[in-house]
Amino acid sequence: MSQPSPDSSATKTALITGITGQDGSYLTELLLSKGYIVHGLVRRTSNTVRSRLDSLFHDKNIYERSLFLHYGDLDDATTIRRILLKTQPDEIYHLAGQSHVGLSFEIPESTCQFTAMGTLKLLEMIRDLEKQPRLLHISSSEIFGRPDASPQNEQTPMRPVTPYGVAKTFATQMVQVYRRSFDCFACNAICYNHESPRRGESFVTRKITRAAAAISLGLQSELRLGALDARRDWGDAQTYVTAMWMMLQQDAPDDYVLATGRTHSIQDFLEFSFDHVDLDWRDYVVTDPKFIRPTDVADLCGDPSHATEKLGWQPPTSCQDLAQRMVDHDLQLLQRKPIPAKSSEAVSR
Structure with missing residues (x-):
């Protein structure tokens, strides 16, 4: 593992786009624990209730x-x-953008505007700054689409098959162009699916764990999903943001695949979640064709060996443990506020 180039004894300043999201909230906590001054970019239309960072906002010793x-x-x-x-940040963590793959088929223009062009505009601004910060761009396994080989690594050709994947491919390649052409310290974190109790409820993993919790409490009767055989490489979000920080502490910029190297089907995730509350998912899940995407990626599986060898990063090991922790979190939420679930539908991610 290479030693960090910046002076680790000096207080660093970081700017996080997408600070109120799942990754942004965990990254904020990590950077604050390391003594950073953290600035977050928030959309003007963003919900004023930012539950993921609520404890920090109400801590007078931290906020402001x-x-x-x-x-x-x-x-x-x-x-x-x-x-x-x-x-004047020392580091920028660019996490913002429309991140729901299924939704990108419905809003392809805005997906490309924010995910693709938003990244390019940020690169142009960094290029013009007298003090150039280090940049971490969060990329996605969706850039690989339907690869010829598995698992995928940093050299795997990009062949996106979704609007979100196309937008992320553009942004990822632009980061590489600016790194080579303008000597920017810019890295791509090519993230495979990573989940946590803070995952948004529109994503299939959180829909599943919330439904398992709600059904076990008698608050919900069924869960409607798309294809159950789709497989994903699911990891733990909190572990992934640690790797993102590690990337910007290296001597030279590079791209890194963040993955577990193992895949599970949506059916597997259902079993992990419902078994945890002693239920059989088959009694409650309804497959609804309207939630099947026009086109979807192959069974993507990432090879994290470059991040493991270069950063000393260790990927998470258990998808079952992740699902169970998410179910426990949703049980606690619903037991504190036992109201019926608003929706039982999900788009498979």
């Missing part, structure tokens, strides 16, 4: 002292440039 929020959209170059000049 070592954690600051700034409003701005990814397509608002003037505002973001002003924020960059004001905060």
